[in-house]
Amino acid sequence: SAGRVMPVFQYRWGNGFQRLLHLRDAGVTGAHRLTTIELAWNRGRDYYATPWRGKRATELGGVLLTHTIHLVDLLRVAAGPVRRVSAASATLVNPVETEDTAVATLELADGSLASLSATLGAAVERSRLTFTYEHLTAEGNPYPYLPTAEPWSMTARDPDRQREVDDASEGFAARREHYDGQLADFADAIARGDDPPVTLTDARATLAIVEAMYRAAAEQTVVDVEPDRDA
Numbered sequence: 514s515a516g517r518v519m520p521v522f523q524y525r526w527g528n529g530f531q532r533l534l535h536l537r538d539a540g541v542t543g544a545h546r547l548t549t550i551e552l553a554w555n556r557g558r559d560y561y562a563t564p565w566r567g568k569r570a571t572e573l574g575g576v577l578l579t580h581t582i583h584l585v586d587l588l589r590v591a592a593g594p595v596r597r598v599s600a601a602s603a604t605l606v607n608p609v610e611t612e613d614t615a616v617a618t619l620e621l622a623d624g625s626l627a628s629l630s631a632t633l634g635a636a637v638e639r640s641r642l643t644f645t646y647e648h649l650t651a652e653g654n655p656y657p658y659l660p661t662a663e664p665w666s667m668t669a670r671d672p673d674r675q676r677e678v679d680d681a682s683e684g685f686a687a688r689r690e691h692y693d694g695q696l697a698d699f700a701d702a703i704a705r706g707d708d709p710p711v712t713l714t715d716a717r718a719t720l721a722i723v724e725a726m727y728r729a730a731a732e733q734t735v736v737d738v739e740p741d742r743d744a
């Protein structure tokens with residue numbers, strides 16, 4: 514029987530991140546300048562005891578594919594398409610086939626930049642997102658597994674800009690978050706006959722960034738992001 518497919522990117526539905534998108538769409542952020550993404554999590558031998566984990570043939574990738582992809586997706590949604598990347602990766606934490614440590618530099622289509630650092634060997638777990646725009650800096654909370662939930666700080670360049678940000682924030686209505694929020698929107702889309710809130714094409718654009726990171730790390734060069742490239 515026919516069905517509907519929706520890739521899951523639940524971090525998009527955090528109210529802190531959604532408030533940032535609201536401010537961007539209201540025109541108070543200005544142009545994107547720089548985003549920094551930090552993922553510091555801990556994964557030990559118990560995690561890799563699951564037979565398919567840590568193997569290239571079954572997990573396909575490590576920290577870039579299975580962990581940071583959600584944060585890379587947020588970058589693309591909030592700041593726009595990524596044009597090219599450079600990256601380096603290593604396996605430093607556990608004796609597995611996949612990478613558990615990585616860094617990357619990303620150039621977006623508008624010329625703005627982003628950086629990513631990730632490890633699965635952190636003593637203190639946290640996720641950190643900082644979006645720097647022309648008129649404000651948005652900083653996410655450090656909660657490792659709920660980085661897009663409130664509280665977020667939205668700090669403007671000057672008091673007049675801050676009043677604009679605060680006034681625009683008043684118009685933001687918090688909604689259901691994470692898996693609940695995405696699935697609720699999926700149900701609404703089905704009822705209306707619309708496309709799901711995340712489409713396969715949408716997900717492929719994010720996967721293309723991660724794929725480019727792997728190629729950049731393997732080839733030790735700068736790699737163009739190609740959403741339509743066959744994997």
